[in-house]
Amino acid sequence: MTYTELNTPLRTIMTPGPVEVDPRVLRALSTPVLGQFDPAFTSIMNEVMEMLRKLFKTKNEWAFPVDGTSRSGIEAMLCSIIEPGDKVLVPIFGRFGHLLTEICERYGADVYTMECPWGEVFDQQAIIDEIHKVKPKITAMVHGETSTGRMQPLHKIGGYCRKNDVLLVVDAVASVAGTDIRVDEWFIDGLIAGTQKCLSVPSGMAPITYNDRIEKVIASRKKVERGISTAADKAEEIGRGRPMIKSNYLDLSMLQDYWGPRRLNHHTEATSMLYGLREGLRLVLDEGxxxxxxxxxxxxxxxxxxxxxxxxxxxxxxxxxxxxxxxxxxxxxxxxxxxxxxxxxxxxxxxxxxxxxxxxxxxxxxxxxxxxxxxxxxxxxxxxxxxxxxxxxxxxxxxxxxxxxxxxxxxxxxxxxx
The missing domain is CATH 3.90.1150.10 (Aspartate Aminotransferase, domain 1)
Incomplete structure (x- = not known):
């Protein structure tokens, strides 16, 4: 069989993602490939982190993309902080709240949910009352729910979580770069975005950010994981409730080593996708x-x-x-x-x-x-x-x-x- 040159039809894409890619991003994707430790490339990595901080309105040290679709960022965030038996509260007002629930359950969390009719969102006080009742380690929720077209207010929830030592993790895939997100002001501990929606970059990266509260949890598990030398020691440590992060690819402690100044090899970076993300971010910030x-x-x-x-x-x-x-x-x-x-x-x-x-x-x-x-x-x-x-x-x-x-x-x- 002879295969012809790829020739996709022209479309006007008016879905909630993926969307049309900005032509300037498409041009950036064709930029010549560099080695992932080439100083010219690591400089691009640094620029991307700096631009993400501006987009997210945060001073967090950690703001970088996880390679993979938006769900990879969600999994990376949750699998790196959830330990078996942790209480996680998930307010559900659409399909993607159910997705958060499933991911948390897969990593052994004791998940508590609350639901409201599709087409509505929660009164923030109702979520605060549930947090007070459940006393979770983590509250994980969606900001912009594409299945229902609704947006959940967060500013009061974040403040309560911070005062009561609850981690707030937010899926903002559908809202980042399309509407205002204020990570620091709203006391969001961990936030996940996506490239294929308002950033107008092809699907394939999940920009994330998280603060020192989440980094502290990651660091404690990193120490346990890398300090265990024998199977017996590992079994004993797991018995004390401090198991290692299950995923290698999505382990934020390892990704920190790669994106941080040490530049330790973890995976081969998606070079061309990073070019596209950089251009997408540049266009966002240039527009204002x-x-x-x-x-x-x-x-x-x-x-x-x-x-x-x-x-x-x-x-x-x-x-x-x-x-x-x-x-x-x-x-x-x-x-x-x-x-x-x-x-x-x-x-x-x-x-x-x-x-x-x-x-x-x-x-x-x-x-x-x-x-x-x-x-x-x-x-x-x-x-x-x-x-x-x-x-x-x-x-x-x-x-x-x-x-x-x-x-x-x-x-x-x-x-x-x-």
Missing amino acids: LETRFERHRLHEQALVAGLQAMGLELFGNPECKLPTVTCVKVPERTDAESVRSMMLDEFGIEIASSFGELQGKIWRIGTMGYSCRKENILFTLGALEAVLIRHHVTVAPGKALQAALDTYSTAVKETIKL
Whole structure:
């Protein structure tokens, strides 16, 4: 069999991830490869750490990417601090809270959960009350839940955790670089991001940061792990409840040795991916964090205005909406997958379905990173209107694009006034 040159179709990707990659990132990915200990490359590593600190708004020493998709960062963080029998509280308001629960259980944690209806988030006091009741070592939770398009406030939770010596670990994969995250101000101990969403870099790295409270836990386990010389000693140490970190690849103590000044060999770094991450971070900081957040809010507002003017109903509590994901209820007697397929086949636009109880009941439209552009919003609204009409759904023809254009026009006028 003869294989032809790779030629993927052009798409307008409006899912909650992965999203379209910025062309400047694509160019950076083609930069010539350097050796992982070449001074020119270790200098790039240092720049990436410095830029991540600015993005995360933290002074943490440790801010670096874990090689692998976002889940690798989540696992690295949790497997490095969870010891069998540790109490972990996981507030669940969507699919990815269940994922955190599963990961914690796999590493032997005694997991406590609390749930609220999908489409809502928790009152922070309810989580604080549960922390007081359970007294966990770790509270692990999602910030931006893409399955429901909701965003959980954190600032009160972090302060309570800090005062009561509870580690707060946050999955911010869907929100970093698209909306404000304040690691130090919100007292977040460990945070995980991803490249394939608002950073507009291909999937394959999980930027993380953590503070000295988490480093202390890691260091204590590192000492146990590397100080054991015999199987009998290891069994005795495990019996005292201090087992070593199970994963080698995701062991943060080893990754610290690699990313720190010692540069001890642990794995072969994903050189080209790091180039892409560096360029993605550079573009974020060059745009300016507040300007970038405002851009995401503007295009979200235009999309929402268009969808509602068309006659569609949004899903979820608007007071806790995630600005990078908009969830739309599928009209009654409409084949949700048929609409998605026609959007892709006829217009080259991809939108997403959801998971679990929301499968087939909502569409999820992402406005993230490089995909979050005026032309994409207008194109998506126009295509969705046409496809819904072909599916015999009653819509208000022509209203969606006009409402979105009104949003953009108002924003321009307000900017001129400023």
